Amino acid sequence: MAYLEASVIDHGAVARPTGRTPCSPAKSNLSDFGGKSTAYETHAVVYYEGDPAKRLYELVRGSIMLYKLLPDGRRQVVEVLRPGDIFGLASTDENDCTAETLTSSIVQEIDLRQVERSQELQSILTKSLTSQMHVLHEHAVLLGRKSAVERVASFLMHLVPDRGGLGCAGPEDEENDGFDLQLHMTRQEIADYLGLTIETVSRVVSDLKRRGVIRVDKADKIHLNKVCSLCQMTGIH
Amino acid sequence: MAYLEASVIDHGAVARPTGRTPCSPAKSNLSDFGGKSTAYETHAVVYYEGDPAKRLYELVRGSIMLYKLLPDGRRQVVEVLRPGDIFGLASTDENDCTAETLTSSIVQEIDLRQVERSQELQSILTKSLTSQMHVLHEHAVLLGRKSAVERVASFLMHLVPDRGGLGCAGPEDEENDGFDLQLHMTRQEIADYLGLTIETVSRVVSDLKRRGVIRVDKADKIHLNKVCSLCQMTGIH
DNA sequence: CGTCCTCTTGACCTTAGTCAATCACAGTGG
DNA sequence: CCACTGTGATTGACTAAGGTCAAGAGGACG
Numbered sequence: 001m002a003y004l005e006a007s008v009i010d011h012g013a014v015a016r017p018t019g020r021t022p023c024s025p026a027k028s029n030l031s032d033f034g035g036k037s038t039a040y041e042t043h044a045v046v047y048y049e050g051d052p053a054k055r056l057y058e059l060v061r062g063s064i065m066l067y068k069l070l071p072d073g074r075r076q077v078v079e080v081l082r083p084g085d086i087f088g089l090a091s092t093d094e095n096d097c098t099a100e101t102l103t104s105s106i107v108q109e110i111d112l113r114q115v116e117r118s119q120e121l122q123s124i125l126t127k128s129l130t131s132q133m134h135v136l137h138e139h140a141v142l143l144g145r146k147s148a149v150e151r152v153a154s155f156l157m158h159l160v161p162d163r164g165g166l167g168c169a170g171p172e173d174e175e176n177d178g179f180d181l182q183l184h185m186t187r188q189e190i191a192d193y194l195g196l197t198i199e200t201v202s203r204v205v206s207d208l209k210r211r212g213v214i215r216v217d218k219a220d221k222i223h224l225n226k227v228c229s230l231c232q233m234t235g236i237h
Numbered sequence: 238m239a240y241l242e243a244s245v246i247d248h249g250a251v252a253r254p255t256g257r258t259p260c261s262p263a264k265s266n267l268s269d270f271g272g273k274s275t276a277y278e279t280h281a282v283v284y285y286e287g288d289p290a291k292r293l294y295e296l297v298r299g300s301i302m303l304y305k306l307l308p309d310g311r312r313q314v315v316e317v318l319r320p321g322d323i324f325g326l327a328s329t330d331e332n333d334c335t336a337e338t339l340t341s342s343i344v345q346e347i348d349l350r351q352v353e354r355s356q357e358l359q360s361i362l363t364k365s366l367t368s369q370m371h372v373l374h375e376h377a378v379l380l381g382r383k384s385a386v387e388r389v390a391s392f393l394m395h396l397v398p399d400r401g402g403l404g405c406a407g408p409e410d411e412e413n414d415g416f417d418l419q420l421h422m423t424r425q426e427i428a429d430y431l432g433l434t435i436e437t438v439s440r441v442v443s444d445l446k447r448r449g450v451i452r453v454d455k456a457d458k459i460h461l462n463k464v465c466s467l468c469q470m471t472g473i474h
Numbered sequence: 475c476g477t478c479c480t481c482t483t484g485a486c487c488t489t490a491g492t493c494a495a496t497c498a499c500a501g502t503g504g
Numbered sequence: 505c506c507a508c509t510g511t512g513a514t515t516g517a518c519t520a521a522g523g524t525c526a527a528g529a530g531g532a533c534g
Contacts, residue, residue, distance in 0.1 A: 068378050070472055076378040091368040096375075115363070122359040126352070129366040131328040136373040138333075141305050141313040143380035144432030148490065187513060195381030200490055202514055219498095219513060235307055385522065424481060434523055439482055456481060456531095 028108040029084070029124050030058040035110030046088075046099040046107060053090035055109045059083055062105025063184050066097040067192065077193035078139075079132065080185075086128040088112070102184045143195045146235050151194040152204040153233035156181065156214070156224065164231050171228050179224040187219070265345040266321070266361050267295040272347030283325075283336040283344060290327035292346045296320055299342025300421050303334040304429065314430035315376075316369065317422075323365040325349070339421045380432045383472050388431040389441045390470035393418065393451070393461065401468050414464045420457040 031037070037060065040046060046057065049068060059081045066087060067077040078097060081087060089112075090096055115121055142151055157164035159181050171177035183190070191198045205222075208214045213230050215223040224230055231237065268274070274297065277283060283294065286305060296318045303316040303324060315334060318324060326349075327333055352358055379388055394401035396418050408414035420427070428435045442459075445451045450467050452460040461467055468474065 066374075068374060070378065070382060071474060072472075074382045074472075076381040078374045078377040089363075089367050089370075091364075091371040096371050116360070119356045119359065122356065122363055123353070126326075126359055126362050126366065127328075129363065129370060130326050133326075133366060133370060133373070134328040134333050136370070136377070137303075137305060137315045140315040140373070140376060140380060141307065143377060144313040144429075145307060145311045192381075197491055198513080199492080199515085203490090206514070235309075235311075237308065435481080436483085436524080437522060440522090443482070 028058055028060045030056070030086070030108045030110050030121075033110050033114050033118060033121055035108060035114075038107050038109055040101045040105045040107060042101055042104050044101045044105075046101070047095050049095055049098045051095050053088060053093055053095045054112055055088055056086065056112050056115060057088040057099070058086050058108040060106040060108050063102040064099055064105055064107075065102055065185075065189065065193070066099050068097050075192045076195065077189060079135070080193060084128075085132065086125060089115075089125070089129070102189065148194075148196055148200050148204050149207070149233055150235035151196060152190075152201060152208070153230050154235070155190065155194055156222065157227075157231055157234055159183070160224065160227055163227055164234065164236075168231070177227045179227050181222045181224065183220050183222065185220075265295055265297045267293070267323070267345045267347050267358075270347050270351050270355060270358055272345060272351075275344050275346055277338045277342045277344060279338055279341050281338045281342075283338065284332050286332055286335045288332050289330055290325060290332045291349055292325055293323065293349050293352060294325040294336070295323050295345040297343040297345050300339040301336055301342055301344075302339055302422075302426065302430070303336050305334050312429045313432065314426060316372070317430060321365075322369065323362060326352075326362070326366070339426065385431075385433055385437050385441050386444070386470055387472035388433060389427075389438060389445070390467050391472070392427065392431055393459065394464075394468055394471055396420070397461065397464055400464055401471065401473070405468070408465050416461040416464050418459045418461065420459065422457065424456070 028037070035055075040062070046064065047053075047055075061083055064081045064085075064087070065077045066079040066081065067075055069075050079087075080102070087099060088095070115125065142154055146154065154164075160179050162168070163179075185193070187198045187201050190196075191201045194201065205214070205216065208230075209216050213225060213233075215225060217223060265274070272292075277299070283301065284290075284292075298320055301318040301322075301324070302314045303318065304312055304314040306312050316322075316324075317339070324336060325332070352362065379391055383391065391401075397416050399405070400416075422430070424435045424438050427433075428438045431438065442451070442453065445467075446453050450462060450470070452462060454460060
């Protein structure tokens with residue numbers, strides 16, 4: 001499988017961290033606990049599933065996905081992280097997922113052994129894990145119970161801030177309820193996140209386009225014409 | 238939908254905690270932090286999705302599932318808890334799942350506000366959340382990428398201690414690799430956990446029976462004839 | 475013995491997957 | 505500047521896996 005080979009090549013040739021600190025200031029919850037800030041290129045691997053877990057990471061800027069592979073090459077992207085998310089914590093001594101950047105990213109890295117030492121760190125961790133758990137629960141519903149259209153609609157809605165949630169206030173302006181999205185994911189990555197094939201994702205996107213719900217400026221850049229009508233297709237209404 | 242109505246009836250009529258302490262001694266990680274121990278009947282609801290989150294719970298004995306419902310009645314069981322698991326922590330002020338017992342259970346309950354106060358509690362929490370996260374990641378792979386047979390095989394394998402994992406040593410005795418399981422879940426609950434329909438679960442179980450991999454003594458009492466051959470069907474080999 | 479409930483089985487249908495051809499676009503090199 | 509190549513995305517035709525609907529079997533219980 002193409003992406004698998006690419007990743008393996010990355011490991012040795014491309015994806016190694018540059019080790020320099022970010023040039024622009026970026027807030028990090030973990031920076032108070034020492035460690036270093038590292039920049040990663042797009043599609044660089046931070047760590048591999050099965051590697052020994054040695055560090056705790058915080059995504060400071062950019063976007064990172066965590067995925068698991070089955071031996072025959074099937075892939076499931078289990079989380080798509082946003083700035084502020086903490087990752088790398090493992091219940092065994094090995095990482096249970098591979099962490100790969102979707103865009104160039106800045107990551108704050110500290111030693112895992114710090115975790116036992118700091119009370120404040122534990123508190124931050126609890127909050128972060130709880131919120132990731134919540135996302136994972138929602139995602140389980142998506143993977144287990146939603147149709148292809150509902151999955152894609154849910155995926156797009158998650159990229160719209162303050163909309164589609166329980167406390168969604170609806171559109172501010174009924175007549176002007178559009179939104180511009182930059183996905184930062186290929187069709188393959190979206191498919192592996194939503195438990196679909198690349199062809200199905202493509203077909204659903206084309207269909208939404210045909211029905212006037214979205215406009216596709218670039219494969220990667222999508223305009224939602226009416227957020228509310230897309231939200232109606234997520235299965236949560 | 239039948240189970241939905243049943244749950245709603247339970248809420249008022251059956252499922253309320255009896256409030257008595259367990260008669261037999263049971264170790265609990267949370268018992269040091271005060272609170273009370275509560276016994277629940279089979280299919281009792283500990284809390285509902287959307288209810289205000291006020292308490293932190295530890296399953297001391299028995300079995301509990303966490304599930305989410307879509308407005309049209311589709312259900313996804315997102316976790317099946319075992320003794321020692323901690324639940325009830327929410328990222329908002331509302332529970333994101335319904336918690337319902339699968340068997341009669343004993344639950345240790347403490348006030349959520351305790352969490353901020355105790356360092357030791359935070360530490361316990363971090364460990365528990367991390368391990369639940371690991372399970373959720375695996376489950377995402379199951380829901381997103383596995384076939385019906387692989388899902389059922391994985392489900393059954395998870396009920397066999399020390400087998401099927403990464404460090405699985407294989408059968409101790411090649412000729413005598415059987416195992417007896419008590420599921421404690423209806424076909425509907427299994428289906429909702431695995432993202433399948435009740436009919437598909439039933440068909441897969443019948444098929445495994447026909448192929449001699451399992452023996453079905455009762456609907457929820459299954460004997461695995463050869464653990465290793467079932468493990469071969471989980472998709473992880 | 476009848477009722478209720480869950481589970482099983484069969485027939486049929488729908489959804490999404492598979493396979494393959496084509497398109498679009500960016501980068502490369504003559 | 506433009507043909508060539510490679511990659512990712514789209515589309516179409518077909519297939520297969522699992523869902524739907526309906527009927528019947530098997531237990532538990534009053």
